[in-house]
Amino acid sequence: MVxxxxxxxxxxxxxxxxxxxxxxxxxxxxxxxxxxxxxxESHFGLSDLLAGLADLxxxxxxxxxxxxxxxxxxxxTYEDFKKVGRLGCxxxxxxxxxxxVPLLKRIHGSxxxxxxxxxxxxxxxxxxxxxxxxxxxxxxxxQKEDFEEAAKLRDKIREIEKKSNK
Amino acid sequence: MTLDxxxxxxxxxxxCTGPVSDIVMSSRVRLARNLANYPFAHWASKKEQxxxxxxxxxxxxxxxxxxxxxxxxxxxxxxxxxxFLVERHxxxxxxxxxxxNKGLCVGQDEIISIMINEEDHLRIQVMKSGFNLKEAxxxxxxxxxxxxxxxxxxYSVDFGYLTACPTNAGTGMRASVMLHLPxxxxxxxxxxxLQAITKLGLTARGLYGEGTEASGNFFQISNQVSLGHKExxxxxxxxxxxxxxxxxxxxxxxxxxLQNREALEDRIWRAYGTLKSAHIITSTETIDLxxxxxxxxxxxxxxxxxxxxxNELFVITQPAHLQKMERxxxxxxxxxxxxxxxxxxxxx
Numbered sequence: 001m002v003x004x005x006x007x008x009x010x011x012x013x014x015x016x017x018x019x020x021x022x023x024x025x026x027x028x029x030x031x032x033x034x035x036x037x038x039x040x041e042s043h044f045g046l047s048d049l050l051a052g053l054a055d056l057x058x059x060x061x062x063x064x065x066x067x068x069x070x071x072x073x074x075x076x077t078y079e080d081f082k083k084v085g086r087l088g089c090x091x092x093x094x095x096x097x098x099x100x101v102p103l104l105k106r107i108h109g110s111x112x113x114x115x116x117x118x119x120x121x122x123x124x125x126x127x128x129x130x131x132x133x134x135x136x137x138x139x140x141x142x143q144k145e146d147f148e149e150a151a152k153l154r155d156k157i158r159e160i161e162k163k164s165n166k
Numbered sequence: 167m168t169l170d171x172x173x174x175x176x177x178x179x180x181x182c183t184g185p186v187s188d189i190v191m192s193s194r195v196r197l198a199r200n201l202a203n204y205p206f207a208h209w210a211s212k213k214e215q216x217x218x219x220x221x222x223x224x225x226x227x228x229x230x231x232x233x234x235x236x237x238x239x240x241x242x243x244x245x246x247x248x249x250f251l252v253e254r255h256x257x258x259x260x261x262x263x264x265x266x267n268k269g270l271c272v273g274q275d276e277i278i279s280i281m282i283n284e285e286d287h288l289r290i291q292v293m294k295s296g297f298n299l300k301e302a303x304x305x306x307x308x309x310x311x312x313x314x315x316x317x318x319x320x321y322s323v324d325f326g327y328l329t330a331c332p333t334n335a336g337t338g339m340r341a342s343v344m345l346h347l348p349x350x351x352x353x354x355x356x357x358x359x360l361q362a363i364t365k366l367g368l369t370a371r372g373l374y375g376e377g378t379e380a381s382g383n384f385f386q387i388s389n390q391v392s393l394g395h396k397e398x399x400x401x402x403x404x405x406x407x408x409x410x411x412x413x414x415x416x417x418x419x420x421x422x423x424l425q426n427r428e429a430l431e432d433r434i435w436r437a438y439g440t441l442k443s444a445h446i447i448t449s450t451e452t453i454d455l456x457x458x459x460x461x462x463x464x465x466x467x468x469x470x471x472x473x474x475x476x477n478e479l480f481v482i483t484q485p486a487h488l489q490k491m492e493r494x495x496x497x498x499x500x501x502x503x504x505x506x507x508x509x510x511x512x513x514x
Contacts, residue, residue, distance in 0.1 A: 107332060
């Protein structure tokens with residue numbers, strides 16, 4: 001078979017390209033394949049790259065149990081993630097946290113979100129922070145033996161907890 | 167609103183009403199969001215995808231800004247219609263493949279569009295004319311807040327909005343601008359510019375996003391990092407860098423006019439002449455020539471045409487647009503003839 005591009009040399013590389021749902025087959029010689037290779041680099045998807053990255057340099061211990069680690073919610077394994085470069089569900093971020101933290105650090109240079117949050121969550125976070133502050137105050141007032149203040153704080157804490165449990 | 171209504175109108179960004187629209191074609195912000203109770207789209211079963219589509223459809227259509235919007239199920243469209251929506255930048259190429267249970271919502275003036283069951287359950291996009299990322303952010307921020315009250319989004323206090331691909335986690339935001347940089351290409355400075363921006367945490371792509379080549383001197387520039395910075399800061403950073411690129415392009419244009427006026431005007435007028443008289447023309451040639459004519463309009467060399475018309479020609483001379491206008495399937499040769507006909511007609 002001769003090369004589809006130059007029409008001269010023997011075709012030794014066989015390529016299948018899918019563009020806009022149309023499949024084209026190309027039979028190329030070594031030289032033309034190399035030229036074509038340069039054009040193909042742009043088609044090399046992000047997920048391939050990410051899958052490679054997920055495999056490299058993470059401090060994730062590659063013992064058998066870790067590789068078999070499976071998300072309890074969606075059933076995705078870390079091997080699956082490495083193959084497709086995509087996670088299975090939100091819970092995967094908790095399941096594979098140990099491996100994802102170094103990966104996120106590599107991609108974003110950070111592992112802590114500091115932007116927008118959904119209003120619902122913002123309310124929960126705010127309540128949680130408020131509770132922590134009150135509990136701290138309660139401890140201090142107990143230490144100081146200011147029991148009147150402590151009782152007030154205790155009631156406030158109970159009230160907030162009751163609300164957030166609703 | 168139907169697909170045919172889109173064909174007979176132009177989106178807001180095409181009309182070139184925004185700031186700096188001689189160099190910046192459009193500004194776009196997109197947010198990736200997922201419903202907390204379902205697996206991500208690629209990992210979900212057909213049944214789950216169906217449920218995601220139904221829930222997302224109901225919520226999107228109840229958003230204030232999306233009253234009177236168009237909703238289509240991609241799986242029910244024929245290939246030309248799908249391609250048509252990609253050509254209008256309303257959805258990604260990826261959204262055309264395995265289209266079952268995928269949806270698209272398009273708002274008035276094509277400013278807002280929401281893809282459902284693409285890589286993430288919701289991909290919300292706002293596109294504005296010219297250099298206008300701040301306004302695009304404001305619109306999308308409001309809409310996202312409204313949607314967040316209706317739907318439970320997957321979110322963690324550490325990693326922010328959780329996305330199928332960890333490259334989008336955190337804000338889930340990608341902000342981008344489409345730049346027309348013919349002078350930086352002609353003066354061979356573009357390589358350096360593109361190299362510099364990658365060092366500043368930005369990335370450049372072609373006309374249709376990821377994996378597409380730059381053509382017609384158009385470059386889409388966007389942020390790479392989505393986690394660890396506030397949305398406003400990410401946008402601020404891009405704006406600052408884009409401003410510098412715009413300045414570079416402007417001074418390159420001035421230099422070209424000063425040092426090489428005749429040669430530049432010759433190229434521009436030849437491009438205009440070819441477009442006005444060709445009877446067969448490919449889409450690649452069209453994009454390259456229109457880019458030169460646009461530069462001619464920007465520089466005041468060509469006064470017989472305006473930017474909005476050139477923008478419209480970029481859009482309507484694409485394959486699916488030609489076939490929609492003709493209401494039938496056209497082969498590549500037939501399209502080249504039809505394309506030339508439309509351009510001659512529009513340029514008068």
